[in-house]
Amino acid sequence: MDLLVVLQAGVGTGTVLLFATLGEILAERSGVMNLGVEGMMLIGAMSGYSVAIKTGNPWLGVIVAMIAAGLLSQIHAFIAITLHADQVVSGLALTFLGIGISLVLGDGLSKAGTVALLPTLSIPLLSQIPILGKIFFTDQSVLVYLGYLFIPIAWYFINYTRPGLHLRAVGEYPAAADALGINVFRMRYLYVFIGGLLAGLAGVTISLAIAPGWFSEMTTSGQGWIAVGLVIFAQWDPLRAALGSYTFGALRRLILDIQGPMTLFGFDNPFYYNPYWGFFLQMLPYAFTIVVLVIGSRDAMRKRLGAPAALGVPYIRGERGK
Amino acid sequence: MSESAPVPVPKRRRFFPYRLRLEPRLKEPPAWYPVVLSVGAIVVALVIGGLVIAVAGGNPFASYAHIAQASFGSIGVLSDTLVKATPILMTSLACSIAFRMKLWNIGAEGQFIMGAFGASAVVLVPLFPPETSAWVVLPTMMLAGILAGALWGLIPGLLKAKLNVNEIISTLMMNYIAVSWINYWIFAVWTEGGFQMSPVFPKNAWLPRLLDYADAVPFFRGLTTHAGLLMGILVAILLWLVIYRSRWGYEIRLIGDNPRAAEYAGINITRNTVLVMILSGALAGLGGMSEVAGTVHRLQTSPIAAGYGFTGIIVAWLSKLNPLVAILVSVLFGALLLAGREIQPSGIPKMIQGIILVCLIGSDFLMRYRLHIERIAEEA
Numbered sequence: 204m205d206l207l208v209v210l211q212a213g214v215g216t217g218t219v220l221l222f223a224t225l226g227e228i229l230a231e232r233s234g235v236m237n238l239g240v241e242g243m244m245l246i247g248a249m250s251g252y253s254v255a256i257k258t259g260n261p262w263l264g265v266i267v268a269m270i271a272a273g274l275l276s277q278i279h280a281f282i283a284i285t286l287h288a289d290q291v292v293s294g295l296a297l298t299f300l301g302i303g304i305s306l307v308l309g310d311g312l313s314k315a316g317t318v319a320l321l322p323t324l325s326i327p328l329l330s331q332i333p334i335l336g337k338i339f340f341t342d343q344s345v346l347v348y349l350g351y352l353f354i355p356i357a358w359y360f361i362n363y364t365r366p367g368l369h370l371r372a373v374g375e376y377p378a379a380a381d382a383l384g385i386n387v388f389r390m391r392y393l394y395v396f397i398g399g400l401l402a403g404l405a406g407v408t409i410s411l412a413i414a415p416g417w418f419s420e421m422t423t424s425g426q427g428w429i430a431v432g433l434v435i436f437a438q439w440d441p442l443r444a445a446l447g448s449y450t451f452g453a454l455r456r457l458i459l460d461i462q463g464p465m466t467l468f469g470f471d472n473p474f475y476y477n478p479y480w481g482f483f484l485q486m487l488p489y490a491f492t493i494v495v496l497v498i499g500s501r502d503a504m505r506k507r508l509g510a511p512a513a514l515g516v517p518y519i520r521g522e523r524g525k
Numbered sequence: 526m527s528e529s530a531p532v533p534v535p536k537r538r539r540f541f542p543y544r545l546r547l548e549p550r551l552k553e554p555p556a557w558y559p560v561v562l563s564v565g566a567i568v569v570a571l572v573i574g575g576l577v578i579a580v581a582g583g584n585p586f587a588s589y590a591h592i593a594q595a596s597f598g599s600i601g602v603l604s605d606t607l608v609k610a611t612p613i614l615m616t617s618l619a620c621s622i623a624f625r626m627k628l629w630n631i632g633a634e635g636q637f638i639m640g641a642f643g644a645s646a647v648v649l650v651p652l653f654p655p656e657t658s659a660w661v662v663l664p665t666m667m668l669a670g671i672l673a674g675a676l677w678g679l680i681p682g683l684l685k686a687k688l689n690v691n692e693i694i695s696t697l698m699m700n701y702i703a704v705s706w707i708n709y710w711i712f713a714v715w716t717e718g719g720f721q722m723s724p725v726f727p728k729n730a731w732l733p734r735l736l737d738y739a740d741a742v743p744f745f746r747g748l749t750t751h752a753g754l755l756m757g758i759l760v761a762i763l764l765w766l767v768i769y770r771s772r773w774g775y776e777i778r779l780i781g782d783n784p785r786a787a788e789y790a791g792i793n794i795t796r797n798t799v800l801v802m803i804l805s806g807a808l809a810g811l812g813g814m815s816e817v818a819g820t821v822h823r824l825q826t827s828p829i830a831a832g833y834g835f836t837g838i839i840v841a842w843l844s845k846l847n848p849l850v851a852i853l854v855s856v857l858f859g860a861l862l863l864a865g866r867e868i869q870p871s872g873i874p875k876m877i878q879g880i881i882l883v884c885l886i887g888s889d890f891l892m893r894y895r896l897h898i899e900r901i902a903e904e905a
Contacts (some may be wrong), residue, residue, distance in 0.1 A: 297883070300876070391694050489698040496684075
């Protein structure tokens with residue numbers, strides 16, 4: 204087991220979480236909590252894979268995946284923003300809906316044959332950097348590089364641009380934003396939609412690049428929920444989200460690879476000789492998510508950071524103090 | 526007359542010259558209203574589900590007719606429907622009590638699985654010699670299931686109460702951990718000849734079923750409805766009493782409706798968070814026990830981790846968190862799951878559940894607001 208290879212593959216795996224987490228950060232920054240990430244990712248993974256098989260064009264698959272998940276997110280947007288319903292239950296409903304629809308429409312897809320995947324490439328010069336070049340810039344899927352671009356863009360957008368300022372205003376104090384002439388409802392619909400697009404991208408990153416194929420619910424295996432957890436760890440900051448996503452990606456990869464070799468650092472590999480210990484390894488990402496939540500909650504208390512003030516609260520014009 | 530006068534500025538034409546106006550309801554709607562609303566939501570959901578089935582190349586009428594036939598068509602399948610309804614009832618009760626406090630326990634699935642594990646452990650360790658009476662074995666299994674489920678609820682409860690850790694995600698993560706946990710025991714320790722299941726339990730670990738009394742009552746021949754259903758109904762009644770007729774239930778409802786008022790009233794929210802999570806986990810755990818001892822009769826992942834915990838969430842919501850209503854709604858969803866095993870594609874029951882929940886939440890809105898559709902006057 205080559206640690207460099209594990210980290211290299213981990214960056215790819217982490218890209219899935221990165222897209223989903225960034226999307227959820229944008230939605231939550233606008234004040235809408237969308238717990239339907241898992242469902243949207245499955246819709247993305249299913250529709251992207253399906254389109255890529257039918258047309259032979261993976262790029263078309265990516266576009267359709269994003270749009271499909273984006274459209275699904277609008278159901279939540281309508282229920283949460285216009286109908287003022289409880290966002291927790293609505294998000295859960297969206298998850299069930301996404302899982303259900305993708306199971307029905309994706310029926311038989313797992314045996315549908317091979318599919319053209321998204322290309323991988325190495326960046327000249329950058330890939331020559333010792334260690335880092337190998338991990339980050341060699342033989343990665345194009346989507347991984349797209350992920351590198353999204354991190355600084357999202358960070359700069361939220362913190363230093365005018366629309367980013369409006370986004371934060373809508374999430375922190377929608378009544379004030381409304382008074383300034385910002386259309387709170389339109390902004391929230393928009394960012395929930397962007398969150399959906401990115402969740403769809405995360406899903407299709409799995410099915411057409413990182414772990415190609417359609418394995419019904421096992422395609423995402425809870426990564427959408429891990430992404431929701433990472434948002435709290437990230438304290439709604441894209442840079443911390445990137446850190447969390449890639450760490451989790453590497454962890455997932457390590458769990459897969461650690462059971463392969465007979466010896467580990469010169470010792471007998473216990474995971475090779477006790478294959479059933481693999482079940483305990485499988486628990487790690489989920490247990491680690493809980494740990495990361497604890498860290499996030501503690502940081503929030505210590506640094507007086509925290510969720511956008513209006514997160515989960517529907518904005519109703521004319522109601523006092525919202 | 527303004528109509529006859531020429532309009533100097535071009536009219537702003539609207540594509541859709543109507544507007545929805547919302548008025549908050551000031552009075553409580555009449556008692557029949559929520560029922561009509563919920564039924565309406567289900568009908569809408571079934572129509573939407575039918576459309577998706579048609580898009581996917583199926584015949585929605587055939588699918589629905591099949592669901593009705595395969596779940597209520599004869600006394601035999603009705604009994605099977607009740608068997609399916611039993612675990613759903615228990616998990617929905619678990620969700621009801623937690624949701625009542627606005628504590629989002631999404632982990633009934635994991636607590637149910639752990640309950641099944643705890644109950645199975647009593648049999649598989651084994652804790653008792655083979656000749657022990659069922660009157661000893663079954664209560665011990667119940668206790669073990671309740672404890673294991675309660676533990677699985679206690680962990681996220683403590684994290685929420687002490688460290689303010691989001692319970693939605695922590696309970697969900699506990700679900701995945703529970704699946705891996707029982708997988709380990711099934712594969713590594715209690716496997717039957719290398720298969721992915723434990724050996725079948727001895728008869729003293731089976732909950733009594735109707736067919737066990739077929740000698741006395743011939744009508745019961747072949748009916749697999751088991752004592753778990755009775756347990757579920759009993760628990761539902763008890764839970765209703767706790768929520769609506771006890772002081773503690775009042776505290777829980779007050780915290781759910783208005784946590785600040787509850788705090789000012791001197792109610793200990795931290796303590797109640799932990800207690801409610803323990804109770805919620807215990808109920809789901811009891812459901813897991815009833816499922817292994819009543820239906821599956823062995824520890825096996827696929828029939829136990831079958832999503833009952835998630836269906837319970839929908840049932841809890843549909844029954845407006847009322848344990849007595851949950852009994853009826855569980856039967857409906859039991860029917861859906863039972864029939865769903867046979868219709869293709871296999872995801873249809875899951876999808877319909879999702880659509881039902883979406884429509885329900887949408888319809889809740891009509892509980893709080895009145896809709897007015899009004900024509901917008903053409904603006905000059």
